[in-house]
Structures are given as structure tokens and as C-alpha cells.
Amino acid sequence: DQQVKQNSPSLSVQEGRISILNCDYTNSMFDYFLWYKKYPAEGPTFLISISSIKDKNEDGRFTVFLNKSAKHLSLHIVPSQPGDSAVYFCAASAPLNRDDKIIFGKGTRLHILP
Amino acid sequence: KAGVTQTPRYLIKTRGQQVTLSCSPISGHRSVSWYQQTPGQGLQFLFEYFSETQRNKGNFPGRFSGRQFSNSRSEMNVSTLELGDSALYLCASSPQGHRDPSLYFGPGTRLLVL
Numbered sequence A: 001d002q003q004v005k006q007n008s009p010s011l012s013v014q015e016g017r018i019s020i021l022n023c024d025y026t027n028s029m030f031d032y033f034l035w036y037k038k039y040p041a042e043g044p045t046f047l048i049s050i051s052s053i054k055d056k057n058e059d060g061r062f063t064v065f066l067n068k069s070a071k072h073l074s075l076h077i078v079p080s081q082p083g084d085s086a087v088y089f090c091a092a093s094a095p096l097n098r099d100d101k102i103i104f105g106k107g108t109r110l111h112i113l114p
Numbered sequence B: 001k002a003g004v005t006q007t008p009r010y011l012i013k014t015r016g017q018q019v020t021l022s023c024s025p026i027s028g029h030r031s032v033s034w035y036q037q038t039p040g041q042g043l044q045f046l047f048e049y050f051s052e053t054q055r056n057k058g059n060f061p062g063r064f065s066g067r068q069f070s071n072s073r074s075e076m077n078v079s080t081l082e083l084g085d086s087a088l089y090l091c092a093s094s095p096q097g098h099r100d101p102s103l104y105f106g107p108g109t110r111l112l113v114l
Helices: none
Strands: A010-014 A019-025 A032-038 A045-051 A056-059 A062-067 A072-077 A086-093 A108-113 B005-007 B010-013 B019-024 B031-038 B042-050 B053-057 B064-068 B074-078 B087-094 B109-113
Touching (some): A010 A019, A019 A086, A019 A108, A045 A056, A045 A062, A045 A072, A086 B042, B005 B087, B010 B019, B042 B064, B074 B087
Parallel strands (some): A010 A108, B010 B109
Antiparallel strands (some): A019 A072, A032 A045, A056 A062, A062 A072, A086 A108, B005 B019, B019 B074, B031 B042, B064 B074
8 A cells, every 4th residue: 555656657747847756645644744855875865844734845946835735746847947856755743652654655756858 | 974885786696596685774763774676576574674774675575685784784684586686776775764855875786586
């Protein structure tokens, strides 16, 4: 049972345009969501997070939107740059004392085209 | 500050063998988590250790085990290796736990089981 789903295995976006990566989750107990970025031969690095009490969190070119009713979150990258080409993992976790571990999606490979 | 280090970086084993992977967290970090990354399943949580105690465990068989030492270094052991155990094994450390947004991953150990 996949609790965190990234339905697009890959995405290609023109440099300078907006990249939108989507993530759906099934567990309504999740209250904290994260995005990680991974380059080949490196471990994932934390990008941005959002708590369920918010619906938007922005950090520079990166914005995460959370729609709790739809159990959906998205990561927007504006403008997209060549260095953004990587695999992006969506992750979620439930509160302490409730199966407290981070669940990752399968990842979306983002290609930024010149 | 030195990052999370994992040894070895690459490993080839045959079915039935056992393997031990090592992870040295960032100095001062007390939590170490282990993840398995495969192309089809993304990042799957194995277990988390905090102050030498296993605090959380994922849905992996008992062949997968781990431990943490007093200096926070952690080891993961897989016994009776199967072909399906071929994967990238990632270790991540954080000061308090994996809900801490500052979850730092190592580069991983790529295990190939023949």
C-alpha cells in the first residue's frame, strides 16, 4: 500500500519556465511534508517542507503548496534552471507516537531542457 | 562540519552471503536512519536508531538488522542475501529524529547481489 504517490516518473521542462511536481498521499494522519532532491551518486538533500497547518511555504525559487482536502501537495520551481535537473522525492510523516517515520514517494525525475 | 559518511560505497556479494554496511553521522547528531532505494520502490524506510536504541522500524524482514554505537555510528546488517536486496542503501542523520527537517543523507552504499 503506497501511502505517498508521485504519479509522474519523469518531467521535462524548458529552462526558465515553471516546473510543477505533484504528490498525493492517502494517510490523513500525515501532518508534515517534505521535498528532497537527489543527484546521481549523491544522497538526497532536503529542499523544503510544510506543516499541515499551512497551505503554502516559499523559499526562494521553491514553493510548496498543500491541499489537505485533496490530500495533494505540489512543488513549484520558478524559474527552472539547469541545476534543477535531478530526482525529486516527496515525503510525509505522521505525528509522534503515531508510527513516526518518514514515508517517501518513488520520485520524479526532472529534466530541465536548454 | 563533515557530512554523513558511508562505507563501503560499492559492494558485490552473492546470494546467501551476509553484508555489513557502516554509517558515520554528522558530529552531534544522535539519530541515524536507514533507507533502501530501488528504481521500482523509491526510498523505503528500514529503521531508525536514537541513542543506541531502535526507535522505529519499517516493513522489512528480520534479515535486515542494525545497531548503533555509543558514538552514534551505526551499522546495518543483511543476512542471507537475496537478488532483490540489490539496491542503494542510504543512511541519514539528524540531531533529534527523522521528523527533524534537517535530515542529512550520506552518499549511499550500492549493493549488488549476484
